[in-house]
Amino acid sequence: xxxxxxxxxxxxxxxxxxxxxxxxxxxxxxxxxxxxxxxxxxxxxxxxxxxxxxxxxxxxxxxxxxxxxxxxxxxxxxxxxxxxxxxxxxxxxxxxxxxxxxxxxxxxxxxxxxxxxxxxxxxxxxxxxxxxxxxxxxxxxxxxxxxxxxxxxxxxxxxxxxxxxxxxxxxxxxxxxxxxxxxxxxxxxxxxxxxxxxxxxxxxxxxxxxxxxxxxxxxxxxxxxxxxxxxxxxxxxxxxxxxxxxxxxxxxxxxxxxxxxxxxxxxxxxxxxxxxxxxxxxxxxxxxxxxxx
Ligand code: GRG
Numbered sequence: 689x690x691x692x693x694x695x696x697x698x699x700x701x702x703x704x705x706x707x708x709x710x711x712x713x714x715x716x717x718x719x720x721x722x723x724x725x726x727x728x729x730x731x732x733x734x735x736x737x738x739x740x741x742x743x744x745x746x747x748x749x750x751x752x753x754x755x756x757x758x759x760x761x762x763x764x765x766x767x768x769x770x771x772x773x774x775x776x777x778x779x780x781x782x783x784x785x786x787x788x789x790x791x792x793x794x795x796x797x798x799x800x801x802x803x804x805x806x807x808x809x810x811x812x813x814x815x816x817x818x819x820x821x822x823x824x825x826x827x828x829x830x831x832x833x834x835x836x837x838x839x840x841x842x843x844x845x846x847x848x849x850x851x852x853x854x855x856x857x858x859x860x861x862x863x864x865x866x867x868x869x870x871x872x873x874x875x876x877x878x879x880x881x882x883x884x885x886x887x888x889x890x891x892x893x894x895x896x897x898x899x900x901x902x903x904x905x906x907x908x909x910x911x912x913x914x915x916x917x918x919x920x921x922x923x924x925x926x927x928x929x930x931x932x933x934x935x936x937x938x939x940x941x942x943x944x945x946x947x948x949x950x951x952x953x954x955x956x957x958x959x960x961x962x963x964x965x966x967x968x969x970x971x972x973x974x975x976x977x978x979x980x981x
Contacts, residue, residue: 694968695975698741698751702734705759723793723801724808727766730784731921735976737762739900740875742972743893746964747883754882756816757828760809761875764835767805768844768871770798777848778926785921806835827882834874843867847932855933861902864935868908869901876900889962896958896969903951904976906944909934911980913941920981952977 737758790798843866
């Protein structure tokens with residue numbers, strides 16, 4: 689219960705930070721900020737920055753000193769959703785319960801809004817690192833790499849190339865470990881590195897991040913089949929309609945539910961091995977397993 693309140697508090701603080709961040713920015717270019725704000729403030733769960741802040745909080749009390757990096761992570765995630773929804777990619781009309789960015793602002797501005805968010809995230813991280821020590825640079829480099837061609841962009845590339853084909857299981861795991869998993873794992877590991885956790889604990893958190901990313905994706909595939917558009921805020925059966933190989937097409941719904949449970953248990957086990965109070969991360973892990981959106 690207490691942990692739940694902390695997660696809510698962090699989400700509230702992130703929402704506030706992100707809402708204020710773009711306020712009053714721009715002149716002739718104001719439209720791109722409007723498009724960036726539109727998606728940024730459309731009601732995301734803020735899972736990745738919350739994971740970053742909770743991990744940082746295992747080792748350091750004052751998480752407000754890294755709130756800007758947490759916001760940068762959410763900007764990267766939001767950019768990826770805007771681009772993923774474009775007609776050239778998944779061609780979706782609904783995201784976070786609202787018309788997708790290109791439906792409101794047009795394709796050209798939506799592309800630019802995504803680019804703008806990614807660049808703004810990098811600006812924030814560079815500014816943060818000026819005058820800080822090596823750990824801040826290492827942490828921001830982990831976040832940047834997890835978003836790039838060896839991370840999220842790489843996974844999305846495989847996803848796009850896999851439409852209308854049945855891909856082998858190892859390629860499915862590769863795709864998701866990069867597309868969804870990399871930024872989730874990166875959010876956790878970067879925070880531990882920044883907070884100077886010891887090597888053994890960073891390894892455990894890396895394992896936790898990897899497993900959590902996998903459970904998150906399997907759950908996402910389950911929700912795509914059994915979820916409710918009104919609750920999810922996005923179209924369901926999108927994978928089926930785009931003729932994609934998913935964990936559901938590979939293993940079936942029941943097995944996926946079983947896998948989601950057992951991988952979540954692995955997450956809980958490794959969190960319990962860490963000699964810090966991981967109760968807030970444990971709560972969040974269970975919340976992700978049981979989420980309906
Ligand atoms: C365009 C480079 C590029 C990458 C896109 C994230 C992504 C890669 C695509 C989204 C497609 C998708 C539905 C992936 C499944 C997992 C996922 C990332 C779900 C959305 O994240 P949530 O549930 O969303 O955290 P909110 O809206 O709560 O932030």
